[in-house]
Amino acid sequence: MAHCSSCSSSSSSSSQSRGFCPFSLFLFIGSAIASVRYLKRREQSSSRKLDDDDDDDDDDDDDDVEEDRPSPFRVVFVLGGPGAGKGTQCQLLSENLGWAHLSAGDLLRAERAKADSKLADVINSNISAGRIVPSEITVELLRNAMEEMYSGENRQTKFLIDGFPRSEGNVIAWNEVVGNRANVETVLFFECPEDVLTSRLLERSKTSGRVDDTIDVIRKRFDTYKEESMPIIEMYEKDGRVKKIIADRSMEEVYKEIEAILGE
Numbered sequence: 001m002a003h004c005s006s007c008s009s010s011s012s013s014s015s016q017s018r019g020f021c022p023f024s025l026f027l028f029i030g031s032a033i034a035s036v037r038y039l040k041r042r043e044q045s046s047s048r049k050l051d052d053d054d055d056d057d058d059d060d061d062d063d064d065v066e067e068d069r070p071s072p073f074r075v076v077f078v079l080g081g082p083g084a085g086k087g088t089q090c091q092l093l094s095e096n097l098g099w100a101h102l103s104a105g106d107l108l109r110a111e112r113a114k115a116d117s118k119l120a121d122v123i124n125s126n127i128s129a130g131r132i133v134p135s136e137i138t139v140e141l142l143r144n145a146m147e148e149m150y151s152g153e154n155r156q157t158k159f160l161i162d163g164f165p166r167s168e169g170n171v172i173a174w175n176e177v178v179g180n181r182a183n184v185e186t187v188l189f190f191e192c193p194e195d196v197l198t199s200r201l202l203e204r205s206k207t208s209g210r211v212d213d214t215i216d217v218i219r220k221r222f223d224t225y226k227e228e229s230m231p232i233i234e235m236y237e238k239d240g241r242v243k244k245i246i247a248d249r250s251m252e253e254v255y256k257e258i259e260a261i262l263g264e
């Protein structure tokens with residue numbers, strides 16, 4: 001057993017001769033407890049690693065967004081008709097308030113543009129027809145984007161999800177894939193008359209280069225919106241999460257109202 005210097009200096013000969021020092025005993029017990037704790041921690045961490053490896057074999061989905069994150073992501077869904085100004089406002093909000101802007105439509109268009117994408121055809125055929133792309137594709141893109149932003153330097157945890165969910169299938173897929181890893185705090189609903197939407201979209205078509213900003217596809221998008229997306233907004237309205245934004249106003253007025261809501 002080690003001897004402490006205080007005991008040795010004050011009565012070295014007597015403590016050595018008796019072979020016992022109370023302070024050294026205390027130190028010994030303390031370090032023994034620390035060693036046992038250390039070994040226990042090592043054991044726990046290696047068995048957790050094994051569990052993780054097992055999970056990886058069973059299901060690749062478990063190694064992602066929730067890892068070592070203390071609380072769920074904060075999410076705001078931004079919904080409303082095509083051309084209501086969702087993208088415009090999300091852009092401003094992300095620049096000024098630090099929320100990340102994830103546009104489901106932009107993610108789909110980016111995936112479609114990849115040279116080696118196997119999903120390009122299915123995405124393109126649906127967008128060109130004003131229909132909703134299969135939910136599992138959109139949710140996977142959103143989930144990957146959230147993970148990536150969380151893993152990045154900024155450790156992003158606040159997301160404005162623009163243009164999603166647009167259908168019951170979207171909601172089901174979101175619940176399955178993201179579920180309680182994200183807390184959908186608020187649903188911003190941009191309300192705007194159809195004639196205003198049409199003229200905005202036609203104006204946008206002059207520079208957007210989007211295949212769906214033509215009058216025929218715009219009409220189909222309105223139908224899809226009314227048939228599939230409105231019921232989702234109504235569902236969120238019932239559970240009290242919807243904040244209605246009158247979107248037929250200047251960009252500044254709309255921005256001020258949303259800024260106040262998100263700043264609450």
Ligand SMILES: Nc1ncnc2c1ncn2[C@@H]1O[C@H](COP(=O)(O)OP(=O)(O)O)[C@@H](O)[C@H]1O
Pocket residue numbers: 080081082083084085086087088089200201203204247248249250251252254
């Ligand atoms: N409050 C507004 N007043 C007038 N034009 C707007 C307003 N908000 C957006 N716009 C314009 O309308 C078009 C559609 O806006 P965008 O943000 O792309 O809509 P969404 O993302 O809802 O489809 C864009 O050309 C944009 O510049």
Ligand SMILES: O=c1ccn([C@@H]2O[C@H](COP(=O)(O)OP(=O)(O)O)[C@@H](O)[C@H]2O)c(=O)[nH]1
Pocket residue numbers: 081082083086103104105106108126127128130131132133134138162163164165166170212221
């Ligand atoms: O969650 C989404 C978001 C977009 N889209 C497709 O992408 C198009 C454009 O959507 P975006 O949100 O970019 O534009 P918006 O219709 O709001 O102007 C839609 O019409 C759909 O075909 C989709 O299928 N699921």
